[in-house]
Amino acid sequence: MSSAPPRRVAVLGGGHLGAALARGWAASGLVTAADITITRRHRSKLDSLAGEGFGVGTDNAAAVSEADVVIVAVQPAQVEGVLRDIAPVLGARPLISVATGVSLAALRAPLGPDAVVARAMPNTAVEAGSSMTCLAGDDRSGPALEAAESLFAGVGRALVIDEDMMTPATALCACGIAFFLRTIRAAAQGGTEIGFHSEEALLLAAQTARGAADLILTTRSHPESEIDRVATPRGCTIAGLNELEHRGFSSAMIRGILKASERAGELL
Numbered sequence: 001m002s003s004a005p006p007r008r009v010a011v012l013g014g015g016h017l018g019a020a021l022a023r024g025w026a027a028s029g030l031v032t033a034a035d036i037t038i039t040r041r042h043r044s045k046l047d048s049l050a051g052e053g054f055g056v057g058t059d060n061a062a063a064v065s066e067a068d069v070v071i072v073a074v075q076p077a078q079v080e081g082v083l084r085d086i087a088p089v090l091g092a093r094p095l096i097s098v099a100t101g102v103s104l105a106a107l108r109a110p111l112g113p114d115a116v117v118a119r120a121m122p123n124t125a126v127e128a129g130s131s132m133t134c135l136a137g138d139d140r141s142g143p144a145l146e147a148a149e150s151l152f153a154g155v156g157r158a159l160v161i162d163e164d165m166m167t168p169a170t171a172l173c174a175c176g177i178a179f180f181l182r183t184i185r186a187a188a189q190g191g192t193e194i195g196f197h198s199e200e201a202l203l204l205a206a207q208t209a210r211g212a213a214d215l216i217l218t219t220r221s222h223p224e225s226e227i228d229r230v231a232t233p234r235g236c237t238i239a240g241l242n243e244l245e246h247r248g249f250s251s252a253m254i255r256g257i258l259k260a261s262e263r264a265g266e267l268l
């Protein structure tokens, strides 16, 4: 069971993921918007988040000083500089990095060996409370891993994995959501070609995708058993499925995951 979520959170790096995290935590009621401070280099780009009630600023050390837990959400190559900025004020505060490819050892290098750090790999569905987030820590991560479990379980599912699986997790979950989004978009395009207006086609495709995921997550059955229940002999499902496979659908998805994993391992 995860512990109570931290009251005040500093999100360093209010870009796509940082903003999605802040909005997801506030929407879930886990942390109030006023207790989340988001930083980035240019204050003007934080105006809309300020308008939503979040604290905003450009001073990472000041944000950290007022927080119970720190989230690092800058690009991988920017992490070291940010950690150097905050090293003098971090103290024993738990720090969670969502940066791809930055190891626990690399996080501790500028902060010192006693820094309480963990890694998280969410996807942008944190904003909708539906992320799959993988977490990793080690024997010195204690409170950071606990804080991560409580924060990320509040905006989807969270699973603790070995650190050496964080790169594959990046490909399958963090990049993976884009692959499923493209799949939904493609299905909607097909839907429009066979007669639906585009908004209707998108709704039909997205809810159908959600249904497929819910079947797997709730019944725990295998996708192929579920497919067998849909595909009537000589019917239209098997005709469509076989055409997808003749066009390399499964192979394309597998190769996409492999390519993303390869690139995720090279990011630093």
Ligand SMILES: NC(=O)C1=CN([C@@H]2O[C@H](COP(=O)(O)OP(=O)(O)OC[C@H]3O[C@@H](n4cnc5c(N)ncnc54)[C@H](O)[C@@H]3O)[C@@H](O)[C@H]2O)C=CC1
Binding pocket: 012, 013, 014, 015, 016, 017, 018, 039, 040, 041, 042, 060, 073, 074, 075, 076, 078, 081, 082, 098, 099, 100, 121, 122, 123, 124, 174, 175
């Ligand atoms: N976008 C996604 O879906 C996911 C991203 N990640 C990781 O999250 C991190 C952020 O990714 P994105 O949000 O996509 O990138 P982004 O480029 O949208 O956001 C990074 C933000 O950090 C800000 N920044 C740069 N230097 C800063 C500094 N010194 N102090 C404060 N803010 C600073 C930038 O202005 C920018 O707004 C990356 O490490 C990425 O690998 C991980 C999982 C999913």
Ligand SMILES: O=C(O)[C@@H]1CCC=N1
Binding pocket: 100, 170, 174, 175
């Ligand atoms: O594309 C990227 O590099 C980041 C990491 C995973 C998702 N977005």
